[in-house]
Amino acid sequence: MTRKNLAKDFGFFLIVALIVIVSVFPFYYAIITSFKTGTSLFEVDYFPTSLDLANYIEVLSSQNFVRSIFNSVLIASVTVAFAMFLAVTASYALARVRFRGRSTLLLTILGVSMFPQIAVLAGLFELIRFMGVFNTPWAMILSYTIFTLPFTVWVLTTFMRDLPMEIEEAAIVDGAKPWQIIAFVFLPLLWPALVTTGLLAFISAWNEFLFALTFTASDTQRTVPVAIAMLSGSSEFETPWGVIMAASVVVTVPLILLVLLFQRKIVAGLTAGGVKG
């Protein structure tokens, strides 16, 4: 009996180890590669062999790359702030007020978040050209709203719906206006949900590629994903893998730290959209 249990435990341990290794190894390997230069790049090593910072120096001294990090931070922050601003009031109405067509409206909003981005690309291209914001951060801020806004509204609505009726009643009896109820009753309670949705929306804006690729034309206007996708050598055989890996590590480490720091909140936010919704 104990021997059987031991074998079972060992098997379980192996599975757990496999899950962890498969999850972590590619990033670990990118870090190892980022510290290699010259011919050592072309030797496969499973453990760190060198600690050469040359790739990092090259990446961080490249003006365009640093600029693209700045662009991405600006675009993602403004997009998220804008989406939050519109979503808080809207989800109060969707979660707490009964009116006709509410579920249809919710389903429509969910539908928009599932839009294939390519379906609006042609129309957005025209709109962005028309507004004269092509090749500026505003092109991305505008277009990212298509996925950050529905997502934020959806998650905040599910969150607000679960709050008990009583918290509002006192305020209503006191004659508080709806915007006062939002500002003084709900907003303080919403902070945890706002942090979660804000973070998730920020990550999806940070990672977006199709719009950023299409609506920018010059190297100074690129966002991080486009900048990394476009890193290439003078020929196919000269792909600067060390530099690419260093750039990848630079933009991914803050993201991973954020995700690990807010682990519980993120898991809660991810599943709120799915399971409860």
Add this chain to the structure above:
Amino acid sequence: MTARDSLSPGLSLSKRRARSAMWFLTPMLAALFFVAAWPLLRTIYFSFTDTTLTNLYTGKWVGFDNYLSFRQLSSGRVIWRGTLADMSWWNAVWNTVRFTALSVSIEAVLGIGVALVLHKEFVGRGLVRAAILIPWAIPTIVSARMWGWMLNDQFGIINDILLNVGLISAPIAWTASTETAMTAVLIVDVWKTTPFMALLCLAGLQMIPKDIYEAAKIDGVHPLKVFFKITLPLMRPALMVAIIFRALDALRVFDLVYVLTPNSKATKTMSVIARENLIDFDKFSYGAAQSTLLFAIIAVFVAAYVWIGRVDLGGGSK
């Protein structure tokens, strides 16, 4: 006259609330109309014109020509034109469907597996959950490049591992060869998105009451039977929602394919080919027709899935 009546005479409290709700919703709906509905309508409109990228406003109405049209030559031969007669479009459709079906089913199976592991109590469970969040946190473009390096034909570590283990006898050009390009894309996609699937499944598992399992244990039901008769049916709602989210992502896949296997006929998806025509080849209206078709396909898919699977997407909103 009471205080309440003086605020807005003749309206009940709930009517008043409904009216202010309308005001709260308007900015959000206006924004969504502006960035989603309007561009979509314009894309559909463009698909019926001969608009070009450089001249967005001079396009003429051409009916269904971008979709399908035919012309009879004097010799009597009929020439078909348009997306629906374009082999490269059907190739992209096939690639997308194949990619979606394979990636989502592999991810569902692995996701359930990982969720079952994480549902058990063991030392270091928090660390494992943190570890599986890493692939999810890494931007798709970064994972495409990381794996592009690992799958490199000459210097890639994947070939090195497989050669050392003896599974292959010669290095494989994973991303470049037409036979393996799709496998390469699938590997990266599964690696990147299984965590999402696993977390949603885990949330579904955690909602199953524990006493059902205790009852099954007392009755001595075989674990496999417990899984198929209790666990799977009870986590089905969560799984169905996870699958549709993933399937919709897979149907519109662009970035991973574009960066990992550029210009490979074996992986080009509908989104990739539509953007190529829209922007790179200056066949703007032709690309718009392909975008419209992709939208239609996804809409039909969602409707069918919700209807057949009876998925409650708006659950609790009644």
